Amino acid sequence: MTEHADHDHEHHLPPKSSVKRWLVTTNHKDIGALYIITSLFFLIAGGILAMMIRTQLWTPGGSILGGQGYNQAVTSHGLLMVFWFISPFAFGLANYLVPLQIGADDLAFPRLNAMSYWVYLFSGLLFLASFFLGSSLAGGWTIYQPLNVPAYIPEVNQVGSLATIFALMLFVASVTMGSVNFLTTFYRMRAEGLRVRDMPLFSVSILLTVWMMLFAFAALLAAVILLSFDHLLGSVWFSTAEGGSLLWAHLFWFFGHPEVYIVFFPALGVMAEVFQTFSGKRIVGRKWFVIAMALVAIQSFVVWMHHMFLTAINLPIKTIFMATTIGISLPFDLMVFALIYTLVKGKIRFKTPFLFSFGALLLFILGGITGVFLGAVVLDYQFRGTYWVATSRCFSSGSTSFISRCSSSGRRPGACSTTPPSSRCGTASRRSARSCSPRRSW
Amino acid sequence: MGPGGISTEIAYVLGQTSGLSKTPADVFETVYLVFLILGTLVGIVVIGYTLTKAYRYRDDGKRDDKSESDKKVVRPVLGHLPAGSGGGKKLFVSFGISAVIVLSLIVWTYSALLFVDDTPPEVEAEGEEPLEIDVVGKQFNWEYTYPNNHTEEPTLYIPADRPIRLEVTSADVWHNYGINEFRVKSDAIPGQTTTAWFVAEETGTYEAVCYELCGSGHSAMRGDVVVMEQEKFQDWYANTTDGSTSGSVSSDVTADTDANADAETAPTEGEA
DSSP: OHHHHHHHHHHHSOOTTSHHHHHHOOOHHHHHHHHHHHHHHHHHHHHHHHHHHHHHTTSTTOOSSOHHHHHHHHHHHHHIIIIIIIHHHHHHHHHHHHHHHHTOSSOSOHHHHHHHHHHHHHHHHHHHHGGGSSOOOOSTTTTOTTTTSGGGSOGGGHHHHHHHHHHHHHHHHHHHHHHHHHHHHHHHOSOTTOOGGGSOHHHHHHHHHHHHHHHHHHHHHHHHHHHHHHHHTOOOTTTOTTTHHHHHHHHHHHHHHHHHHHHHHHHHHHHHHHHHHHHTSOOBTHHHHHHHHHHHHHHGGGOGGGGGTTSSOOHHHHHHHHHHHHHHHHHHHHHHHHHHHHHTTOOBOOOHHHHHHHHHHHHHHHHHHHHHHHHSHHHHHHHTTSHHHHHHHIIIIIIHHHHHHHHHHTTOGGGTTTSOOHHHHHHOOOSSOOOOOTTOOO | OOHHHHHHHHHHHTTOSOGGGOOHHHHHHHHHHHHHHHHHHHHHHHHHHHHHHHHHTBOOSOSOTTSHHHHTSOOOOTTOOOOOBSOHHHHHHHHHHHHHHHHHHHHHHHHHHHHHHSOOHHHHHTTOOOEEEEEEEETTEEEEEOTTSOEEOSOEEEETTSEEEEEEEESSSOEEEEEGGGTEEEEEOBTOOEEEEEEOOSOEEEEEEEOSOOSTTGGGOEEEEEEEOHHHHHHHHHHOOTTOBTTTSOHHHHHHHHHHHHHHHHHHHHHO
């Protein structure tokens, strides 16, 4: 039946060699590929900005970019990597693999899927264009207020700042369309008899990710809409002296903390699949692994104020958020141990995908240990605004997510429909007995 | 590190020392040291274990599937729904151990948090009241107001060995006031007042820095912190008048102060 549906798709689409195909396609694999390629383009853009940051820091008081230019580079590097690279990269994979893993013909709304891709692309291009419209936002990727309201932005730069804000709004629109699409697919289009809890772990991780996205990005959208009012209509949501700054901080971090897991969960799903495949062994404590992931997804919405420990919040609140923060680290302990014990008594093949995932796990352990340091509020006070946080963050979310997902790219998904990746082989042949061997060598 | 070492540290941080011998900087150093040692140990154990097992169970083509230890292992089978392997007990034991370590560390640091967040009570009992200074961040400078309404900018003059209590706010955008040497840091938010305290134990010149991106002059938003001996500070403070500023106080006083400070710094550093 899957084959049949695929053929239907092929019939009304131009061949893959034509450019038109890629402009009109609604096929989930095509869109997955588009997502991955586009996100890699933004990775390079963000990487160039990172190189510019380092170039500026080559000499003390570096003069290559100038103050405002440097701040733009820092801000845009953060925003590009977090919004336009790492999440869409995951969603390229999800687009490609989730329908295959749950036995659906395509996503529930293929045209909506195409639309969320194109909105994503244009939001990114608008973001890059904002450099040439005066200047993009220059107040850091957290866009703290009131630094980013018109009063503190030089006159000439305001069009560019507004363009950045619109780019963010477009991006949220794309993300929301994608979330709704995936949720519908997960709940309405699974193969008969496949319960949610029985889905392969990558699909489970994507399901939890899209739930988090649905709620977290709503808070970000609210915040950037209010910010656009401040820019366009002269309102004072974030420039008012009483609480304007804190309003932004709360809205932003209510989004920002779940975002950490939105970025990381797909990578965790990939790691779980790759570990099982290349150790030739089912994951240890699968049920608890899934429960731990679900717990993290829920708890991620009640830890945001640990980003604001120094903002004059009172001791009881601080204590509560310290407790929830420590609470959210424990399910991660369990997941890490589950991955490690999956190796024990396995038959581990050290192929490229496994090496990537294995490296990602080791990095994540290091990132987790430095994270515990931050859980201690006394230490957190002093680490605020330092490279400790930047490194902990970039280690555990950035590099780990990227590296582990490289491992899935290493599996050459292009060959999927005829020779499914081995991780899928062992786990998801429900509809028909496809011919594939988990021991297949690559 | 044995348990005895840790309990000594705990006693230390819980405040079984007196007076000025314990400052927020000391607390930070102790907690940091304990975390660093434990974190390194945990990292070595976990990563060492992982690497060992990954090597031990590599697929070298020699092991036989039918060996005794492999029989219990659940291998992926074509057409089956994904299931889990056994080994749940080991999983929960490791999880339990890690949870105990993390939770006990956090409970322990909570007392340190209470100490840092509180005013310094044991010091007040000795009759040495903390010096209260208002700090206002503004692009791109720090302005200090002393109890007698004298304002100083951009240099902060304080006495050594006396708790300094800061009330920090901002006149424009979000800043973060921090003096790394004394392990003190506090957000400067417009419309909000945050508090923090510290003790400077050694005279000398240090630096106060902004830790929150606040515009194109952010990286230059730093000012000296001059720590003077208590008598020197009293002399300097007596010369400031109600409502005066660093600019309006006769320049010779300020210059004199700077000279004092410099004179102060030199011998101290010599002694050290």
